[in-house]
Amino acid sequence: MLAKRKTVAKLDELLGRLDKLPPLPKSIQRINQMIDRRETTLDAVGQEIASDPALAIQVLQMVNSSFYGYAKEVSSVKHAVVLLGLNVIRTLVSSSWITSLVKGFSLGFHHHSLATARASFVISRSLGVGEPEQISTLGLLHDLGKVIMCRYLPLEFAAVTELAGRKHICFHEAEQRILGLTHAAIGAGLLVKWNLPDRTIIPIEYHHRDELPKTYEDETAVLMLANLIVRAEGLGYTGDEAMPQFHNIIAEQLDLKVDDLKMLSDEVCDCNRDIPRYIGAKMV
Amino acid sequence: MKTVSIDDVAVNTALGIDLKNDAGSMILRRGTLLSAGMITRLRKIGIKELTVASIDSSELSAEREDLLDALRFRFKKVKDSPYLLELKRIAEKRLSV
Numbered sequence: 001m002l003a004k005r006k007t008v009a010k011l012d013e014l015l016g017r018l019d020k021l022p023p024l025p026k027s028i029q030r031i032n033q034m035i036d037r038r039e040t041t042l043d044a045v046g047q048e049i050a051s052d053p054a055l056a057i058q059v060l061q062m063v064n065s066s067f068y069g070y071a072k073e074v075s076s077v078k079h080a081v082v083l084l085g086l087n088v089i090r091t092l093v094s095s096s097w098i099t100s101l102v103k104g105f106s107l108g109f110h111h112h113s114l115a116t117a118r119a120s121f122v123i124s125r126s127l128g129v130g131e132p133e134q135i136s137t138l139g140l141l142h143d144l145g146k147v148i149m150c151r152y153l154p155l156e157f158a159a160v161t162e163l164a165g166r167k168h169i170c171f172h173e174a175e176q177r178i179l180g181l182t183h184a185a186i187g188a189g190l191l192v193k194w195n196l197p198d199r200t201i202i203p204i205e206y207h208h209r210d211e212l213p214k215t216y217e218d219e220t221a222v223l224m225l226a227n228l229i230v231r232a233e234g235l236g237y238t239g240d241e242a243m244p245q246f247h248n249i250i251a252e253q254l255d256l257k258v259d260d261l262k263m264l265s266d267e268v269c270d271c272n273r274d275i276p277r278y279i280g281a282k283m284v
Numbered sequence: 285m286k287t288v289s290i291d292d293v294a295v296n297t298a299l300g301i302d303l304k305n306d307a308g309s310m311i312l313r314r315g316t317l318l319s320a321g322m323i324t325r326l327r328k329i330g331i332k333e334l335t336v337a338s339i340d341s342s343e344l345s346a347e348r349e350d351l352l353d354a355l356r357f358r359f360k361k362v363k364d365s366p367y368l369l370e371l372k373r374i375a376e377k378r379l380s381v
Contacts, residue, residue, distance in 0.1 A: 168360060232371035233378070234355060241356050246367040258370045265374045266320035269295065273319065 014153065014179070015189050024194050027052045028093055032195060034088045045086060046078035049093065051130045058096035059089070084133050091137040091200050096154060098144060109147070112236025113140055119226035119268040126267060129218045138203050138223045141191070145183030146171065148190060152182055164240040169175075169197075171240040172208040184208050210247045221253035288336045290327050295320045297377055298337040305329075350381050 024032070031048050034040045050056050056077050063080040064073055074080050081089050117139035124132040150157045156179060164174040172182040188205035202213045203220040207227060212220050222245070230236065231243060250256065285300035296317050300366070303312040303326075312322070326334070359372045 078351055164311045167356075228368070229371060231358070232355075234351060234358070234367070234375070241354075241357055242360070243362055243368060245325050246371075251367065258366050261367065261370050265371065265378075266295065269378065270319040270321055273296075273317070 012189075013210065014181070014186060015193070017104075024094060025097055027055060027198045028097055031092055031093050036195075037087045038219065042081050042086070043078065046076075046081040046237075047090065049081070049089075050077040055093065055096060059092055061094070062092050084166050087197060087199065088131075088133045088137060090142070091134070091196060094194060094196060095137060095140050098141060100146075108237025109143070110236070112230060112238050113143060114144060115235035115268075115272045116140070116223075116226050119230050120222055122267045123229075123264055124222050126251045127222070127265060129222055129254060134199065135219050135222050137200060139226055141187065142204050142207050142223055142227065143183060143238065144190065144204070145185070145187030148186055149183060152155060154195070160260050161239055164242070168241070168242050170208075170242050170244050171238060172244070174240070182208055184254075208244060210245070210249070212249050212253060216252055221250045224250050225254065225256070225264075226268070229265050230272075233265065233269055233272075235269075235272055285335055285337055287333050288335055290323065290331055293318060293334055293336060295323065298310070300335040300337045303331075310313055348379055352376065355379065 003236075020268045027048075031045060031157070034045055034048060049059055057221060059077055060074065063070070063084060066198065070083065074083060084092070103239055115137045120139035121136035123131045124130045124135040159178050160174045163169070163170050163178060167174070175182045184205055184207050188201050191201045191204065199216055199219065202216045203223045206213045207223050228244060228246060229252075231238065287374075296319075299312055299314055299316045299318060303308060304310055304315045311326075312318075317320075318326075318334075344366055355372070359368065362368045362372065
């Protein structure tokens with residue numbers, strides 16, 4: 001209990017130091033507030049997004065990504081809102097801004113985030129677990145804490161990277177030794193501040209733990225597996241060079257056999273083949 | 285170019301010639317990179333052999349060796365997890381073929 005309190009205090013202290021972090025843009029805050037209101041209609045949210053051309057374009061780009069697999073191009077924001085639902089739209093709208101932070105961080109990292117989003121989508125769909133569109137947003141955001149740390153806590157980030165490389169350990173293990181918490185906690189803490197829903201925050205908070213949360217267990221297990229397959233296949237770069245552990249809770253939760261991995265890995269690689277072209281890089 | 289059994293075609297191999305059905309309709313164009321899904325579907329429609337592009341350039345081999353080295357380094361400490369060892373085997377095979 002005491003250790004948990006210390007971790008929370010450390011997280012608060014670190015998040016408090018992120019005072020330079022820009023708040024979510026007002027247009028995005030407004031859309032999130034609309035979605036929170038019970039009486040909000042899909043039409044109204046669609047109109048609000050459409051009134052911000054840059055945001056509208058980003059939402060349409062995301063919904064038309066090949067991995068959503070819609071047969072026809074979605075050309076109106078209103079249609080995108082109906083197809084994806086308000087929960088997914090809320091995360092995508094916030095992601096569109098967060099993605100601009102990620103893009104500036106590193107191409108390899110952007111590649112890893114997109115690849116994990118697509119992997120989460122196809123695993124969710126193949127195993128019939130959760131909502132693929134919703135789960136894919138977890139992949140997009142799962143390592144947000146690393147971006148924040150690199151940008152706003154550069155000394156800590158450099159120390160973690162150095163330790164992870166020298167000891168050939170995972171980034172989150174080095175973070176735990178140096179900071180006493182991980183990028184998963186930092187990212188989740190920030191998403192709480194930005195009022196994203198628990199179904200987004202909780203799986204991200206747990207994605208490196210050896211236990212599943214009491215809610216959103218399926219989503220968490222899919223995210224963990226997607227991250228492992230993407231890293232095994234070397235899609236993108238995460239700041240470290242060691243494979244994370246495979247926790248048996250993933251297999252138990254998803255009723256996953258070793259033999260199932262070939263089909264899932266093939267699907268993950270298939271749906272990620274166009275990413276270097278998509279993000280404008282030959283090799284990342 | 286070489287003609288190989290469809291069971292030996294690796295994912296991401298480029299098709300060497302246009303692939304057409306018996307009626308002459310195009311199935312896949314020359315140069316298409318074959319995904320696992322495509323290979324499975326071709327097998328299902330009765331294709332037994334494919335003519336694929338030769339990819340023995342030294343540049344590609346060197347890049348592949350680098351990727352294999354990086355893969356082995358990532359898995360250096362993995363010893364006893366059957367799931368991780370299977371993921372390694374799958375990724376290694378994808379790069380080796």
